[in-house]
Amino acid sequence: MANVKNRIKKRKDALKELNELVQRDSNLLLIHYSCESFYNIKDGRTPRITSIAVRYYSTGQTVSFSIHKVAEKQGKLDRIEEHYDELEREMLDEFFQFVTSHNNYNWIHWNMRDINYGFEAINHRYSVLGGTPVVIHDKNKFDLARKIVDIYGTNYIKEHPRFEKLVDKNNITKRDFLSGAEEAEAFEKKEFVKLHQSTLRKVDILHIIVDRIIDNELKTDSSLREVYGLTPQGFYELVKENWGYNLFIFLLGAAISGIVGYVITVLMS
Known part of the structure; x- marks a missing residue:
């Protein structure tokens, strides 16, 4: 009985938090980013950030930052590999300028919670390149991946990768969507535009998922018993x-x- 009460409380708390964020949507952002594969790095450094997409929840407008956009402005599209550090630094300069002007906003993200993949990883890359990160306070971060577990239970999607399988379960279009393996391949092939488009698509999908949770229309693998208890x-x-x-x-x-x-x-x- 205690476990059921705890399950219901976590669900109610997560739904309440998400609803309150959406009700104050004028300062609500969704963020996703792409990076170099963790597994293909041989020299021990952290993965390069290749693109970041930030979407305003209230308007659906998206601001993006990417290596290839910086390279285009600098006339170095055909020499990106030769100027990785310079281009990544300039991209992160732009991103942290955005963070500075939106530091009181709330940020919805998907699993961006550690040095492998997350805000800390972006901060670290910027520090490595000589920048000073602007820290987004934890109280302003909403990890949708964890909250979905609170709302629908640990078996909300039974197969991995959960994000992609959740997209399939809900018949959300995957145009421009790249899987983790496909993103790694795109980086190796220097297909930075494809990486950027995938990042843009994924932040759009985050918006759709949030809306469906709010409208009680998100499809999951969870049974009613797993969600509510008997x-x-x-x-x-x-x-x-x-x-x-x-x-x-x-x-x-x-x-x-x-x-x-x-x-x-x-x-x-």
Whole structure:
């Protein structure tokens, strides 16, 4: 019983937090980024950041930062590999200028939580290249991947990679979407435009996922038991969160009223 209560509390807290973020959407951003493969680096350095996409939740407008865009401005599109450090540094300069002017915003992300892949990884790369990162406070970060577990349970998608399988489950278009292996291949082939397009697509998908959670329309592999548990409180939450709640209350009230009316009629006859 205690586990079920904890499960329901975590679900309610996560939904409440997400709803509050969306209600204050004028300062809400979604972020995703692409980087060099972790597994193809032989010299021990951290992966290069290749592109970052930031989307305003309220308007759907996206701001992006990428190596190839900087290279185009500098006339070095055909010599990106020769100027990796310079181009990556300039891209991150632009990104952290954006962070500085949006430091009071909330940031929705997917698993961006450590030095391998996350805000800390971006900060570290900028430091390596001689920059001074602007830290986004943890209280302003919302890890959608973890919150989905709180909302739908650990089995919300039973196969990996979960992000891609969730996209498939919900029939979200994957135009320009690259898997992890495809992104690594694109980097090796210097296909930076494809990497950038994939990053843009993924931040768009994050927006769609958030909207579907808010509208209670996200499809998952979780059973109702895994989400709510088989308890009176779980049943109450299930009914309350779905379209039939008001109908259920109405029918229940009508039934009780009818029974009471019948009993009174019998007693008075």
